Amino acid sequence: MALRAPVVLLAAFLLPPQGAQNLGTDLNGHPILELAQAHAKAVVLFFTASDCPISNRYIPEIERLDREFTPQGVAFWWVYPNPSDTAEVIRQHQEQFNFRGQIVLDTAQQITRMAHATITPEAALFVPASSGLREVYLGRIDNRYVALGQERPAATTHDLESAIRAALNRMPVPKAGGPVVGCSIVPLNAS
Amino acid sequence: MNSSRHRLKALHRIASAPSRSAVLFGVMLIATISVATIAASAPAQHGAPAASVPVTWNHDIAPIVYSNCSVCHHPGGGGPFSLLSFHDAVRRGPQILEATGSRYMPPWLPASGFGDFAGARRLSDEQIALIRRWVESGMPEGDLAAPAPPRFDTTWQLGKPDLVLTVERPFALAAGGADVFRNFIFQYPLSQTHFIRAVQILPSVPSVVHHANILIDRTASFRRLHPNDWQDGIPGMELQVDAGNTFDPDSHFLFWKPDTPALEEPESMPWRLDPGNDLVLNMHLKPSGKPENITAQIGLYFSAAPAVEHPMLLQLEDDRDLDIPAGAHNFVVEDELTLPIDVKVLGVYPHAHYLGRELAGWAILPNHQKKWLIRIPSWDIDRQSVYRYREPMMLPHGTVLHMRYVYDNSADNIHNPNSPPIRVRAGNRSVDEMAHFWLQVLPVNTPRDSPDPRLLLERAWMEHRVKRGPDDVIARYNLAAAEAGLGHYDRAAVEYRQVLSATPGDARALNSLGAALESAGDLGKAREAFQQAMDRAPESCDAEFNLAGLQLKLSRFAEAEAHLRAVLQRCPDDASAHSALGVALTGKGDSSAAQAEFERALAIDSSDFTALYHLGEDAIASGALDRAIDLLQRGSAQRPDDLDTRERLAMALAQSGRADDALTQLYAAEKIAPADASVHSLLAQLLASSGALAGAIDEQTRALHLQPKDADGWNNLGVLEARAGRTAAARADFQHALDLAPDHVQARANLARLHQQ
Numbered sequence A: 001m002a003l004r005a006p007v008v009l010l011a012a013f014l015l016p017p018q019g020a021q022n023l024g025t026d027l028n029g030h031p032i033l034e035l036a037q038a039h040a041k042a043v044v045l046f047f048t049a050s051d052c053p054i055s056n057r058y059i060p061e062i063e064r065l066d067r068e069f070t071p072q073g074v075a076f077w078w079v080y081p082n083p084s085d086t087a088e089v090i091r092q093h094q095e096q097f098n099f100r101g102q103i104v105l106d107t108a109q110q111i112t113r114m115a116h117a118t119i120t121p122e123a124a125l126f127v128p129a130s131s132g133l134r135e136v137y138l139g140r141i142d143n144r145y146v147a148l149g150q151e152r153p154a155a156t157t158h159d160l161e162s163a164i165r166a167a168l169n170r171m172p173v174p175k176a177g178g179p180v181v182g183c184s185i186v187p188l189n190a191s
Numbered sequence B: 001m002n003s004s005r006h007r008l009k010a011l012h013r014i015a016s017a018p019s020r021s022a023v024l025f026g027v028m029l030i031a032t033i034s035v036a037t038i039a040a041s042a043p044a045q046h047g048a049p050a051a052s053v054p055v056t057w058n059h060d061i062a063p064i065v066y067s068n069c070s071v072c073h074h075p076g077g078g079g080p081f082s083l084l085s086f087h088d089a090v091r092r093g094p095q096i097l098e099a100t101g102s103r104y105m106p107p108w109l110p111a112s113g114f115g116d117f118a119g120a121r122r123l124s125d126e127q128i129a130l131i132r133r134w135v136e137s138g139m140p141e142g143d144l145a146a147p148a149p150p151r152f153d154t155t156w157q158l159g160k161p162d163l164v165l166t167v168e169r170p171f172a173l174a175a176g177g178a179d180v181f182r183n184f185i186f187q188y189p190l191s192q193t194h195f196i197r198a199v200q201i202l203p204s205v206p207s208v209v210h211h212a213n214i215l216i217d218r219t220a221s222f223r224r225l226h227p228n229d230w231q232d233g234i235p236g237m238e239l240q241v242d243a244g245n246t247f248d249p250d251s252h253f254l255f256w257k258p259d260t261p262a263l264e265e266p267e268s269m270p271w272r273l274d275p276g277n278d279l280v281l282n283m284h285l286k287p288s289g290k291p292e293n294i295t296a297q298i299g300l301y302f303s304a305a306p307a308v309e310h311p312m313l314l315q316l317e318d319d320r321d322l323d324i325p326a327g328a329h330n331f332v333v334e335d336e337l338t339l340p341i342d343v344k345v346l347g348v349y350p351h352a353h354y355l356g357r358e359l360a361g362w363a364i365l366p367n368h369q370k371k372w373l374i375r376i377p378s379w380d381i382d383r384q385s386v387y388r389y390r391e392p393m394m395l396p397h398g399t400v401l402h403m404r405y406v407y408d409n410s411a412d413n414i415h416n417p418n419s420p421p422i423r424v425r426a427g428n429r430s431v432d433e434m435a436h437f438w439l440q441v442l443p444v445n446t447p448r449d450s451p452d453p454r455l456l457l458e459r460a461w462m463e464h465r466v467k468r469g470p471d472d473v474i475a476r477y478n479l480a481a482a483e484a485g486l487g488h489y490d491r492a493a494v495e496y497r498q499v500l501s502a503t504p505g506d507a508r509a510l511n512s513l514g515a516a517l518e519s520a521g522d523l524g525k526a527r528e529a530f531q532q533a534m535d536r537a538p539e540s541c542d543a544e545f546n547l548a549g550l551q552l553k554l555s556r557f558a559e560a561e562a563h564l565r566a567v568l569q570r571c572p573d574d575a576s577a578h579s580a581l582g583v584a585l586t587g588k589g590d591s592s593a594a595q596a597e598f599e600r601a602l603a604i605d606s607s608d609f610t611a612l613y614h615l616g617e618d619a620i621a622s623g624a625l626d627r628a629i630d631l632l633q634r635g636s637a638q639r640p641d642d643l644d645t646r647e648r649l650a651m652a653l654a655q656s657g658r659a660d661d662a663l664t665q666l667y668a669a670e671k672i673a674p675a676d677a678s679v680h681s682l683l684a685q686l687l688a689s690s691g692a693l694a695g696a697i698d699e700q701t702r703a704l705h706l707q708p709k710d711a712d713g714w715n716n717l718g719v720l721e722a723r724a725g726r727t728a729a730a731r732a733d734f735q736h737a738l739d740l741a742p743d744h745v746q747a748r749a750n751l752a753r754l755h756q757q
Helices: A053-057 A059-072 A087-097 A110-115 A159-168 B035-041 B057-068 B086-091 B093-101 B125-136 B221-225 B453-468 B473-485 B489-502 B507-520 B523-536 B542-553 B557-570 B575-588 B591-604 B609-621 B625-638 B643-655 B659-672 B677-689 B693-706 B711-723 B727-740 B745-756
Strands: A042-047 A074-080 A102-105 A122-129 A132-139 A145-147 A181-184 B012-015 B163-166 B171-173 B180-187 B194-202 B209-217 B239-242 B262-264 B271-273 B278-285 B292-294 B297-302 B312-317 B331-338 B343-351 B356-364 B370-376 B387-395 B400-407 B436-443
Touching: A042 A059, A042 A110, A042 A159, A053 A059, A053 A181, A059 A074, A059 A159, A087 A102, A122 A159, A132 A159, A145 A181, A181 B093, B057 B086, B057 B125, B086 B093, B093 B125, B163 B180, B171 B180, B180 B221, B194 B209, B209 B221, B209 B239, B221 B239, B221 B278, B239 B278, B312 B331, B312 B400, B312 B453, B331 B453, B343 B356, B343 B370, B356 B436, B370 B387, B387 B436, B400 B436, B436 B453, B453 B473, B473 B489, B473 B507, B489 B507, B507 B523, B507 B542, B523 B542, B542 B557, B542 B575, B557 B575, B575 B591, B575 B609, B591 B609, B609 B625, B609 B643, B625 B643, B643 B659, B643 B677, B659 B677, B677 B693, B677 B711, B693 B711, B711 B727, B711 B745, B727 B745
Parallel strands: A042 A074, A074 A102
Antiparallel strands: A042 A122, A122 A132, B012 B239, B163 B297, B171 B292, B180 B278, B194 B262, B194 B271, B194 B297, B209 B278, B312 B436, B331 B400, B343 B387, B343 B436, B356 B370, B356 B400
16 A cells, blocks of 8 residues: 555644644534644544454554654544444443543544555554645555455555654655555445 | 272373454445345346335345354354344344455355255355345345244253253353463263263353363363362463373264254263263354453253164374475365274364464375365354365275374464464464374274274274374374283283383383283283382372282282272272272181272262172172162163173062063173173073073083083083983983093982982
């Protein structure tokens, strides 16, 4: 899965301009107006679904990255794009899997479209650009899953982690080394 | 009687504990194959709707999904999500297309046409094409009424089990990380033997359990190996258990996978659990992303009748040659084994770890015909299974079984646990490898008077292993034990000595050597071997028990008693030692103390044969016939071929007025040992007492044919002939008795009485 368009403008860096794009809501139904504070060096969107087994198996790995990189100025968001993942379902999901983090209900799938995400678990990485955020990585978290039914005992390449490190070091961000394996994001009209 | 029971310890058996892994459902982002192209280019399938007819959920897809997918994909099932409705299917449509198109789902490794297996889970090409057309056309529901989804019972499938065993302590499975292989030990808590007709595992969280496998640990050896932490489960993919002191080979694949939760055995082949046995549940667990508490339960269903057919697990393997260089793409190992007897193959279980790629097994019959047992072109440990044949496969003796496994230790093998690849050898960690091919075989066409055919299989198997690896001490030990089991004590002793030259001073081998020598009649050397074994392992109870048994055989009751009391100091719950002490005390004439020991033995193990037999004899002597019958019947159930027990049981039955039951026992005894004169004599007495004189004379004549120098027997025949009015024959019989024993008082008196008539 290659890096998509080199520059994708995503709203809301610094102050949201007038008529800001819909960035979804939090678990209490409040609109999310910005994905990154002024000091953020990068933003990671983790597209997930409560009923996707492979997504769920990546929760510990995302938490690990969160713990490691949040102190370095990276903002992590858990983005739920599927219509069936309501606030109540997501609360239960958090409870069951015992994780905390910033949640986005991407009810209109606007973030999903802007990031070009199609699968859970898929990760997008953005860095600040002059007029917003620029997507520098979209793809798998690592190479543990190679295809449906083909799984390594442990990942040997940590694509997302390498991308974050490169972004923090202002180095060229490497592309993902292989496809994302998981569950399709459900189109809004399919539910 | 049974005072010198030997403990032929140590049929070590390497029980392969399998591992299978979870159902990973997902879709490849790049796998957007042109569905339309494939569907259009596929040849028209018979029965498939014409291309113009829409494929709908209700009409076409629901029946496929409900009969092939829902068995795992239901709440509480092993599948990670449900497929029980149109909505479920639409949510997963792209994954279903990808998973079935690549034949990732339903999980089924064997290639079609290489073994006809029960429960084969393969979709037809036609079904896969229908799914493609359905997804491509937007997954329409259709107008017809939807078929009802299947229902699944997530608890005990066969009703409440007779016995439920629960894991000692819950196991905390971490949220993430590598797969976990863990062995949970369950103690069989009952004091009587049961045959098990079915078993079910409730893994508590089925979706994280790829597979589970139960091993029977006859001697609780695995628990004893981990005295302090067994309650938490022991990590490891495979384990070794000590098979104990009698030939009792593994016989059943007790393999659990999500789509077959209850495992039922054929009616003739339940498996046995004895007091003191443990069950070891080997589980392959896959972290799900959240912590899980595993509280597995095993439900056992008892059979009313014991097993009448006795299968055996045979193994081909080549762990010895598993030394796979880093980077090797095509590393091959092979094994073969010639069958010494006719068998039916009931099922197979191929096993390798993560480097295995192609696994194949086949048989070459004596007429050179090749029969495929199985071929797995693309091995995946996560989907391993036991495969049972739809119809058992008959293989005559002389057939050569083959296995050929190919391994890929390159970086191209995504399952490779080592990155970068390293040299890999055999072992029980997931980073090691294995090359095992198990077969469940049932001996058939066993000639009358043949020894246990499984011993012949064991000998052939172990001889083969010793030939391949002369330093394979376990195989040589098992070969020795098989020879001893076949009554070839001299050969057994030779093999045990070989074991001892490889492992000098091994207490178990010394003890077994002693037992073989004793059976071969060399009591002096046997005693030496037992003594050496005791010196090497003074904490062990076996050798001293056997030494005591040898002394019982020599009627040295006081010495036997001293040794047995010493044994019981160390092993107070050893039922055999209590009953042997009972025998020693009986020999010394202390029958009340003896009785107490027999009772203690029975309290520990209600099936202790020696105690049942002796207490049965005592009960006859004291006129407690009902008790005698109960005890001896239980004893006879333990050893159906033991003549003494049947004879005494017949006596007790006859004295209770149950002549017909007594005759049944004696006819059974006659069938077991047609050349045993005492059985015919007893039959003659019993028939005579019920007035069947002609039959009695026949039986007594048979007894004398077998034992012509039995003066008492001739006298008895004379009495029968006289009662039948055949005076001349009677006279000749009494005279015959007197010729053999001139001072035979009764024969002389009977002859005199005849002369007076």
